[in-house]
Amino acid sequence: MTVTGRQKAALLLLQLGKERAARVMAQLDVAEIEDLTSEIMRMDRVDQRLADEIVDEFYGVAEIGPGVGGGPGFAQQLLEASLGKEKAAGMIERLQASMAGHSFEFLQKADARQVVSLLDGEHPQTVALVLAHLRPDHASAILAGLPVDVRADVAHRIALMERASPDVVAVVIEALQRKASAVLQPRELAAVGGVQPLVEIINRADPTTEKSILEGLFERDEALADQVRSLMFVFGDVVLLEDRAVQLVLRQVETGTLAQALKxxxxxxxxxxxxxxxxxxxxxxVEEIDLLGPVRLSQVEEARAAIVQVIRGLEESGQIVVRRDAEDELVA
Known part of the structure; x- marks a missing residue:
């Protein structure tokens, strides 16, 4: 069995006991503590011979009891002893949230159309819970494949979702596992959903799906729809970019696309x-715009969406920082 250095360190901490392990962790930086805690949370029972080998490697002497215990409970106690309850709670929540997506890993690799078929007939709240755990680009493709009358309902539920009960998630995973005939080991999870995840999902949707979702949201909750719109970047927001950012964008856009978008x-x-x-x-x-003549609205929207995708890509890669108000924008 191959054991990483991080796993060895985590195993050693488990065998030191909470008090001594806490003193050790108190000497580490936050990133190292999070890495070790993440490994501890994944451990339950460890083979005794492996534990002996790890101790022997570090100290040359092995003096441990029968078996080594880990898990979320031990991890939380260890963090509370070294960081205090408040900081420990925040770190545990962040770690649980980062691990949450693994619960739906079998859906992450599935084709969006297959996931849509799998979710067919499920309650909108269940669909919202699933999409909130998937990558934004994958969730966006799935959302686009849902029936029009369901999209806005699901989007609304994602935006209002704050936390998911581990028991509820376990039930959802078990049901989907049976339908998909997939192997899955559920884990606890913390904060999911919210307005920002919904914005990221919609940002990756095609113009027709984006428009449908926003219109449906507006019918259900006007204030929420306005909040979502305010966080989204649309073609008209190009005026908020600094000149250097606009120049970066224009280098990646063909003249024909730009001409259609400006119509x-x-x-x-x-x-x-x-x-x-x-x-x-x-x-x-200017000459190409004049030569275009009348252009269908759908073509204009597609061209503008293509430019917005370029802007979002540059933002995600850190080359530009998009501002949506009067704040200064930074360009790398």
């Missing part, structure tokens, strides 16, 4: 883009 756009948006082009590029773009 019927507000003057301030058009000016923002044109002023960040060279004289020659500006002339070529």
């Amino acid at each position: 019927g756009s507000p003057t301030e948006v058009r000016d923002k883009i044109l002023t960040n082009l060279s004289d020659r590029a500006r002339e070529n773009l």
Whole structure:
């Protein structure tokens, strides 16, 4: 069995007992403590011979009892002894949240259409719970595949969701496990859902799905819909970007796409883009816009969505920081 250095350190701490282990962890930085605690939370019972070998490797002498216990309970006690209850609670919650997605790992690798079929007939709250645990891009594809009348309901429930009971999640996992014939070992989880996860899901949806979800949200909860809209980046928000950020974006957009996107756009948006082009590029773009003639609205929306995706990609990679108010924007 291959054991990593982090796992060896975690095993050693388990054998020191809470008080001595706490003194050791108190000498580590926060990142190291989180790494070791994450390993401890994954451990339940460890083979005695392996434990002996680890102790022998570190100290040359093994003096432990029968078996080594770990798990969330031990991890929390250890953290409370070294960091205090308040900091320990926050760290445990962050670790549990980061581990939550593993509970639905078999869905992470499944095709979105397969997941849609799997969730067919499930209560919207169940669907919301599942999507809140998946990667935003995967959840977005699944949300787009749901019936139109279900999308907004599910989106609304994701936004209002704060925490998920481990018992409820276990029931959902067990039911989906039976339907999908997949092997899954559920783990405890903490905070899931909320407005920001919903925004990330919608941001990755196609324009038609995005519009459908927002309209449905508006019908159910106008204030929530406004909150979601305020956190989303749309094509018109390009005026909020610094000039250097706009220039980075324009390098990745073809002139034809840009010309279609600017059809019927507000003057301030058009000016923002044109002023960040060279004289020659500006002339070529204006000429192409004039040559286009009437353009279908769907084509304009697709072009604008493509540019927004470029902006979101640059933001996610850290090359630009998008501001949505009067704050300064930083460009790497």
